[in-house]
Amino acid sequence: MFQRQLVARPRGSLGKIALQMRERFWEQEGIYGGISWTSQDIGQIQYPSHGFGLRKGIVVGGYYLQPGPQARFNQMSAAERLTAAVQQGEKLHPGYGAQVENGISVAWHRMNHMLGCTARDTSTETLRVLRQAEGCHYLIGDQISAHAGWMEAAVLSAHDC
Ligand SMILES: Cc1cc2nc3c(=O)[nH]c(=O)nc-3n(C[C@H](O)[C@H](O)[C@H](O)COP(=O)(O)OP(=O)(O)OC[C@H]3O[C@@H](n4cnc5c(N)ncnc54)[C@H](O)[C@@H]3O)c2cc1C
CATH class of the missing domain: 1.10.10 (Arc Repressor Mutant, subunit A)
Structure with a gap:
């Protein structure tokens, strides 16, 4: 019974993409924390609500909660996910891509011993x-x-x- 319930337990396949930015350019646009929503696959960009005025910052460059975007992002490699997140972020913030120093994302349902979240x-x-x-x-x-x-x-x- 235990094993059956464990294996059958449905898990989500949502994900987030973190992007380290060279400069906190959003603060120059008057943004201090909060979220920009978009109908693109990234769903949203979340800005840090701490470290105001510092030089660098990390944004959540994507948080995909819907099945369609999840399927599209999860079949990509990590590098492809970053490229897509940057392209979509450009539409909200022109010059976004030039600010990206580094990024990370994980397809949780493809991770051994996790198989979802x-x-x-x-x-x-x-x-x-x-x-x-x-x-x-x-x-x-x-x-x-x-x-x-x-x-x-x-x-x-x-x-x-
Ligand atoms: C994309 C995403 C976004 C999220 N956003 C939020 C949010 O905004 N706010 C929020 O509150 N929560 C959020 N969460 C949820 C939050 O991350 C989890 O609730 C939390 O991490 C769960 O902690 P845990 O200790 O139960 O499990 P985990 O953090 O999963 O830790 C389990 C650990 O056990 C290890 N492990 C597994 N098997 C073994 C083994 N056999 N031997 C040894 N170690 C093992 C794993 O490697 C892992 O390090 C999010 C989760 C995801 C996936």
Whole structure:
């Protein structure tokens, strides 16, 4: 039962793309934190709400929550994801690409031993089974919480143990 519930547990395939920028150019545009929303696949650009006035900064250059963009981004290589994120960001901020120093993204559902994120099934029965030890095998973390996909759930799970 434990193994069946574990394998069957549906997991999300969303992702984020982090971009390290040479300069905090958005602050010159009067942006201090917050999000720019776009209908492009990147979905949004998130600006840091800390470190105001410093030279460099890291933006979330993409946070794809919808199935279509997820499928398109997840089949790309990491380099292709960065290129796509830069091209789409250019439409919001001309000159964006020239500011990118480095970037990282992960296709979580393709990562061995992860196979996804933000577990989708929060049924009480599934959680009841997975929260019980199977022999000496214990599970903790946000993936077996009813609030999957949030750090809060991971912390609460640790407290619960
Ligand atoms: C794209 C994305 C965006 C997110 N955005 C937010 C957000 O904005 N706000 C928020 O609150 N939360 C967010 N989250 C969720 C947050 O990242 C998770 O809730 C949190 O990281 C879960 O912590 P955890 O300790 O349960 O698991 P993890 O952080 O997954 O840690 C588990 C660790 O166990 C290791 N591990 C696995 N198997 C083994 C093994 N057999 N032996 C040893 N080690 C092993 C893994 O390598 C990993 O390091 C996001 C998640 C994703 C994927």
